[in-house]
Amino acid sequence: MEDPGPAGRQTRKNVVAVVGGGLVGALNACFFAKRGFHVEVFETREDIRTAKTVRGRSINLALSLRGRQALKHVGLEDKIVSKGIPMNARMIHSLSGKQSPIPYGRKGQYILSVDRANLNKELLTEAETYPNTKLNFDHKLQDWSSETGLMTFVRSDGSRSQVQADLIVGCDGAFSAVRKQFLRRSRFNYSQTYIPHGYKELTMPPRDGEFAMKPNFLHIWPRNTFMMIALPNMDKTFTCTLFMPFEDFEKITTGDEVIEFFRKHFPDAIPLIGADALRTDYFRLPAQAMVSVKCSPYHIQDRCVLMGDAAHAVVPFYGQGMNAGFEDCIVFDDIMNQFNEDFSSVLPEYSRVRVPDDHAIADLAMYNYVEMRAHVNSKWFLFRKRVDNLLHFLMPKTIIPLYTMVTFTRTRYHEAVQRWHWQQKVINLGLLLGAVGAAAGGSYLLVKNPPNINRILVHAEHIRSKLVSLKTS
Amino acid sequence: MEDPGPAGRQTRKNVVAVVGGGLVGALNACFFAKRGFHVEVFETREDIRTAKTVRGRSINLALSLRGRQALKHVGLEDKIVSKGIPMNARMIHSLSGKQSPIPYGRKGQYILSVDRANLNKELLTEAETYPNTKLNFDHKLQDWSSETGLMTFVRSDGSRSQVQADLIVGCDGAFSAVRKQFLRRSRFNYSQTYIPHGYKELTMPPRDGEFAMKPNFLHIWPRNTFMMIALPNMDKTFTCTLFMPFEDFEKITTGDEVIEFFRKHFPDAIPLIGADALRTDYFRLPAQAMVSVKCSPYHIQDRCVLMGDAAHAVVPFYGQGMNAGFEDCIVFDDIMNQFNEDFSSVLPEYSRVRVPDDHAIADLAMYNYVEMRAHVNSKWFLFRKRVDNLLHFLMPKTIIPLYTMVTFTRTRYHEAVQRWHWQQKVINLGLLLGAVGAAAGGSYLLVKNPPNINRILVHAEHIRSKLVSLKTS
Numbered sequence: 001m002e003d004p005g006p007a008g009r010q011t012r013k014n015v016v017a018v019v020g021g022g023l024v025g026a027l028n029a030c031f032f033a034k035r036g037f038h039v040e041v042f043e044t045r046e047d048i049r050t051a052k053t054v055r056g057r058s059i060n061l062a063l064s065l066r067g068r069q070a071l072k073h074v075g076l077e078d079k080i081v082s083k084g085i086p087m088n089a090r091m092i093h094s095l096s097g098k099q100s101p102i103p104y105g106r107k108g109q110y111i112l113s114v115d116r117a118n119l120n121k122e123l124l125t126e127a128e129t130y131p132n133t134k135l136n137f138d139h140k141l142q143d144w145s146s147e148t149g150l151m152t153f154v155r156s157d158g159s160r161s162q163v164q165a166d167l168i169v170g171c172d173g174a175f176s177a178v179r180k181q182f183l184r185r186s187r188f189n190y191s192q193t194y195i196p197h198g199y200k201e202l203t204m205p206p207r208d209g210e211f212a213m214k215p216n217f218l219h220i221w222p223r224n225t226f227m228m229i230a231l232p233n234m235d236k237t238f239t240c241t242l243f244m245p246f247e248d249f250e251k252i253t254t255g256d257e258v259i260e261f262f263r264k265h266f267p268d269a270i271p272l273i274g275a276d277a278l279r280t281d282y283f284r285l286p287a288q289a290m291v292s293v294k295c296s297p298y299h300i301q302d303r304c305v306l307m308g309d310a311a312h313a314v315v316p317f318y319g320q321g322m323n324a325g326f327e328d329c330i331v332f333d334d335i336m337n338q339f340n341e342d343f344s345s346v347l348p349e350y351s352r353v354r355v356p357d358d359h360a361i362a363d364l365a366m367y368n369y370v371e372m373r374a375h376v377n378s379k380w381f382l383f384r385k386r387v388d389n390l391l392h393f394l395m396p397k398t399i400i401p402l403y404t405m406v407t408f409t410r411t412r413y414h415e416a417v418q419r420w421h422w423q424q425k426v427i428n429l430g431l432l433l434g435a436v437g438a439a440a441g442g443s444y445l446l447v448k449n450p451p452n453i454n455r456i457l458v459h460a461e462h463i464r465s466k467l468v469s470l471k472t473s
Numbered sequence: 474m475e476d477p478g479p480a481g482r483q484t485r486k487n488v489v490a491v492v493g494g495g496l497v498g499a500l501n502a503c504f505f506a507k508r509g510f511h512v513e514v515f516e517t518r519e520d521i522r523t524a525k526t527v528r529g530r531s532i533n534l535a536l537s538l539r540g541r542q543a544l545k546h547v548g549l550e551d552k553i554v555s556k557g558i559p560m561n562a563r564m565i566h567s568l569s570g571k572q573s574p575i576p577y578g579r580k581g582q583y584i585l586s587v588d589r590a591n592l593n594k595e596l597l598t599e600a601e602t603y604p605n606t607k608l609n610f611d612h613k614l615q616d617w618s619s620e621t622g623l624m625t626f627v628r629s630d631g632s633r634s635q636v637q638a639d640l641i642v643g644c645d646g647a648f649s650a651v652r653k654q655f656l657r658r659s660r661f662n663y664s665q666t667y668i669p670h671g672y673k674e675l676t677m678p679p680r681d682g683e684f685a686m687k688p689n690f691l692h693i694w695p696r697n698t699f700m701m702i703a704l705p706n707m708d709k710t711f712t713c714t715l716f717m718p719f720e721d722f723e724k725i726t727t728g729d730e731v732i733e734f735f736r737k738h739f740p741d742a743i744p745l746i747g748a749d750a751l752r753t754d755y756f757r758l759p760a761q762a763m764v765s766v767k768c769s770p771y772h773i774q775d776r777c778v779l780m781g782d783a784a785h786a787v788v789p790f791y792g793q794g795m796n797a798g799f800e801d802c803i804v805f806d807d808i809m810n811q812f813n814e815d816f817s818s819v820l821p822e823y824s825r826v827r828v829p830d831d832h833a834i835a836d837l838a839m840y841n842y843v844e845m846r847a848h849v850n851s852k853w854f855l856f857r858k859r860v861d862n863l864l865h866f867l868m869p870k871t872i873i874p875l876y877t878m879v880t881f882t883r884t885r886y887h888e889a890v891q892r893w894h895w896q897q898k899v900i901n902l903g904l905l906l907g908a909v910g911a912a913a914g915g916s917y918l919l920v921k922n923p924p925n926i927n928r929i930l931v932h933a934e935h936i937r938s939k940l941v942s943l944k945t946s
Contacts, residue, residue, distance in 0.1 A: 183665075186762050187719075191664035192656075246660075289659050 017042060017151060017165035019141050020172035023116070024308030024325040026123035028171055030074040031329045033130035035336065040163065041127065042139040042153060044172075049121045059201060059239045060231045061119070062087070062218070062319035063112040064407045070326035073333070076126055080119060084112030085232045091217035097268040101217065102385060105404045106392075111218070111319060113231040141177040144168060146300045167343055168304040171325075174293055174313035179306060182295070190295040195315055195369060197226070198246045198287030204273050206236035212272045213238060220372070221266050227373045228266055240273065243373070249287040255279030290315050294362050296355045299347035307332065312358035317368040320406060324361050327410070328354065360413040364406065387427060399423055490515060490624060490638035492614050493645030496589070497781030497798040499596035501644055503547040504802045506603035508809065513636065514600065515612040515626060517645075522594045532674060532712045533704045534592070535560070535691070535792035536585040537880045543799035546806070549599055553592060557585030558705045564690035570741040574690065575858060578877045579865075584691070584792060586704040614650040617641060619773045640816055641777040644798075647766055649783035655773065663768040668788055668842060670699070671719045671760030677746050679709035685745045686711060693845070694739050700846045701739055713746065716846070722760040728752030763788050767835050769828045772820035780805065785831035790841040793879060797834050800883070801827065833886040837879065860900060872896055 016032045018025050021043030032039045045051070063084055071077040088110045089101040104111060127133050136153075139161070144151040149165045170178030182188045204212050211232060213219055219230040219238070226244035233239060252261055258278055262270050270278065293313035299305045308325035331354055332346070339345040371381075391399035400409075400423075405416035489505045491498050494516030505512045518524070536557055544550040561583045562574040577584060600606050609626075612634070617624040622638050643651030655661045677685050684705060686692055692703040692711070699717035706712060725734055731751055735743050743751065766786035772778045781798035804827055805819070812818040844854075864872035873882075873896075878889035 187667045189666050191666075193662050193664075194660045 014038065014166040015040065015164070016167045016169060017149075017163060018169045018171055019151075019178050020170070020176075020308075020310070021045075021120075021124060021135060021137070022171065022173060022308075023120055023123060023322055024328065025169075025171035026120060026127050027070060027074065027326060028169055028307060028329050028332075029127040029133055029135075030076075030123070030130070031333050032169070033127065033133040034074065035333075035341070036132065037167075039127075039130070039133040040165065041133065041135045042141060042151075042163075043135070043137050044140040045137065047124070047135070047137045048117060049124060059116060060113050060233060061116050061322050062231070063114045064319065064323050066320075066327040066330075066410055067323040068112075069410060070330050073330060074126060076122060080114060080122060081112060083118060083234060084114040085234065086110040086216055087113055087218045087232070088216050089218075091214065091219045093219060093221045093266075093268060095223075095265070095267070099214075102382070103389075105401070105408050109404070109408050110216070111407060113218070113233070115233060141172070144178065144181060144304075146181055146303050149303055167302075170304065170306040170310045171308045172310050174291055174309045176306065176310035178304065179295070179310055181304070182300065182306070185300070188295065188297070191293070192313075193292045193366075195290050195292070195366075196245045196247075197243050197369075198249055198289055199241050199243050200249070200282065200285065200287050202240040202242065202273055202278065202281050204230060204238035204240055204269070205277070207272070209236070211236050211238070221269070222373055223265050224373055226265070228269065240269065244287070246287055246289075252282070255282075258282045292362050292366055294359055296359075297348070297351035298354060299351050302343035302347055305332070305347050305350060311354075312362055314362045314365040315369050316365070317372050318361065318365040318406065320361050320365060324358060324413070328358075331357075357413040360417045361406070364402075364413070364417065387431075391427065399427070487511065487639040488513065488637070489640045489642060490622075490636060491642045491644055492624075492651050493643070493649075493781075493783070494518075494593075494597060494608060494610070495644065495646060495781075496593055496596060496795055497801065498642075498644035499593060499600050500543060500547065500799060501642055501780060501802050501805075502600040502606055502608075503549075503596070503603070504806050505642070506600065506606040507547065508806075508814070509605065510640075512600075512603070512606040513638065514606070514608045515614060515624075515636075516608070516610050517613040518610065520597070520608070520610045521590060522597060532589060533586050533706060534589050534795050535704070536587045536592075537792065537796050539793075539800040539803075539883055540796040541585075542883060543803050546803060547599060549595060553587060553595060554585060556591060556707060557587040558707065559583040559689055560586055560691045560705070561689050562691075564687065564692045566692060566694045566739075566741060568696075568738070568740070572687075575855070576862075578874070578881050582877070582881050583689070584880060586691070586706070588706060614645070617651070617654060617777075619654055619776050622776055640775075643777065643779040643783045644781045645783050647764055647782045647786035649779065651777065652768070652779060652783055654777070655768070655779070658773070661768065661770070664766070665786075666765045666839075668763050668765070668839075669718045669720075670716050670842075671722055671762055672717075673715050673722070673755065673758065673760050675713040675715065675746055675751065675754050677703060677711035677713055677742070678750070680745070682709070684709050684711070694742070695846055696738050697846055699738070701742065713742065717760070719760055719762075725755070728755075731755045765835050765839055767832055769832075770821070770824035771827060772824050775816035775820055778805070778820050778823060784827075785835055787835045787838040788842050789838070790845050791834065791838040791879065793834050793838060797831060797886070801831075804830075830886040833890045834879070837875075837886070837890065860904075864900065872900070 014037050016037040016039050018029050018032065018039060018041045021029075021041050025041060025043070029039050029041045063080065068077050068081065071080050087104070089103040092100045092102060094100070103109075124135060128135060138155050139153040140155070142152045142154045142160070149168060151163050151165065151168065153161050153163065155161070168178065170176050172178055183190060206212060213230065215232040215236075217232075221228040226242070226248065228240055228242045230238040230240040252258055255278075259270065259275055262273075262278060273281075291313055292315050293309070293311075295306070295311060298307070298311050307328040309321065311328070312324065314321045314324065332350055335346050335349050335353065339349060385401075388399065388401045392401055392404070400419070402416060402420040405411045405419065406413065409416075411419070487510050489510040489512050491502050491505065491512060491514045494502075494514045498514060498516070502512050502514045536553065541550050541554065544553050560577070562576040565573045565575060567573070576582075597608060601608060611628050612626040613628070615625045615627045615633070622641060624636050624638065624641065626634050626636065628634070641651065643649050645651055656663060679685060686703065688705040688709075690705075694701040699715070699721065701713055701715045703711040703713040725731055728751075732743065732748055735746075735751060746754075764786055765788050766782070766784075768779070768784060771780070771784050780801040782794065784801070785797065787794050787797065805823055808819050808822050808826065812822060858874075861872065861874040865874055865877070873892070875889060875893040878884045878892065879886065882889075884892070
């Protein structure tokens, strides 16, 4: 559908209320404004562009193709990309301090480290450029009716206001107030799962005015039950995030214990962060919890729809939380075209199409939560990554690594998972046939001699144990 | 711990508020009253013993060992059992009207069909016999504080009252108001899953003053995507419950369509229920939803604990919903003995011990939701049931069917599941070794002749296809 142009836009009367002025809310406001709706954004917090302190949430995020496509739709891609730092590969830090890169994809494929606060500010400013959009800060949703679309907001001075909307778009994050109304209804499926790990953020300052480590990498210190990662920032600092079970965080109570812990597990990071900073920064904030939220359906009648973290908070281990939320906006927009903006058709279709994809990425992120900590430094993992990349190089259209499908294409998440399962079977079968071929070669020699079942069994056991040792190393 | 006797009881001052006067709430009130606590029960509805109409929920329930043990603890087992109808076996109704019994366990093992309303009334009356217990009806919990234990109730006339308790026990069912406070807290895991099926209840009247079908059975009409069951009542009626996807319920809109549907799928039930009754009763109520609720932990500090459906609503396909809720009371009671009624130790221990068991029974009930509809009438299912029962007969302490462990023992649910997985492996290995033994016999003959790999493969394929055809028939 072509843009009807400014004149066409002005004739529309429908009011769309976007609840939440975070990343997905602000972007979605642009999407709806572009279509000519009268858009009202309601955000609980004050305007982060003028606020003195910004509370909560992680500092930087990994932007990849899905998110970029959504930004492109509202003309912001180049601006945001120019303020991001490309990361071409993971950089694995071993206990001995050895660093080994594992590329994310083919040459030229990278993800971008972007600053959450800056991105949010840019999106809010962009939304405000539409004359048919109004941003309302310090508006906390207290209640709303799915029958009438009437919402009640409360402000920090205690005053209340009521607003009516034709469509309410819940982009108010993992602890969504809009979603509470869904939970009161029958046949709404919902789950929230906290993982046993929490996280703490630490800053690694620049060294002699330059990045303290190679900047174009996502640095990872995988240590089985826990893990640290570091992403580069524009100011040449790195934001380090330590992931660890809450009970382990609780064991560390003094600055000396912090240093002792780092000396044992991340010795190369101590001089880079600085021992003194480490002693104090570690205790600045308590460890933060991480939750995975899944629900279904995403809509109530033709009145309300959930998007972003409000619909599907994911744990941060696939770098897709923001990207999935941004892609929600594209998917919704496509369906708006398809059904000519008729909410009574658009909303059910959006639930039908998007739920399986968002559930798939939530599951993948949870799967990676285990894989990143435990397998990234195993020989089997590296072997399989190399096999995948080799096969992708040989058969670029047949074998596509899962990470590539998720990060560098817009293949639907659930289809990427299905395809991955299929590929895994084919590759494992290939490896098995290779092993069987080797065994058959051996067997041919045995047939020349009197058949001896024991020798064949020993032979098979030998192959099996080799595979097992490779897998568990 | 021995009962301190009436004198000992009176000296206690602690107030326990049981929110919910349904089955688990009323039983739990007896457990706490027996320990000498001052017990206050708060129930939203009016007293069902004096109410004119009783709303909602299924009419009869299957009582088995776990529930009976809990009733025994408060001296009610014999009374309730005398008003129940023993069911020794499932009675499978085929489409042709053929009836085949499948026993629940060994001779003498049975489950009991009991009337929900009567059981609830008996429990409330029993709770009232304790002088230290007070029942408060028409008290709907509006809010409560986990810091102070202060609860606010609202009555149907709009009046409010506040009550403070040392311990708040949430027994207020699948849609628990107590649980809402848990959902506001960090690191509370929660899921609610609605299955695509709904249910409708129909009554099968007596015939010539007698049961219309054999009374000592749980009658089942398994029809793959849907299913009907019937449980006997003391008044010689049967309560039939039809389980079907909501979308199929919605397709039936006229009395004629009801009859057509029954003629196609449950022809033998039409004369038993009566065509005229069927036409009207079917539309008396809309299809009811079924939800599975899991959460963790079950407690907040030393102040509040969830039990029964509030902690773990299950789908009704293992007949363990009430039994699991009643067993909660025994488990909590045992831990109270173990930790000398110190809530700050009892509550975390209760969560630690009980969560895995309640999650296991919720999963099993969901598993049976598929199995009961689809497999009960397959030859493989009957074959495996017979193998299980035979092995149980031969090795009664080694192989115990899962259904027996769940229904006729107090084996912890999660241990029953673990043991079942282990037994399945052993039995499948046994069946496989049997097949391999047969193949080896054949192979011995082959060795006498020149080895021919093709003939061996054909032989193996033959065994495999036999097993597959058995499994899918």
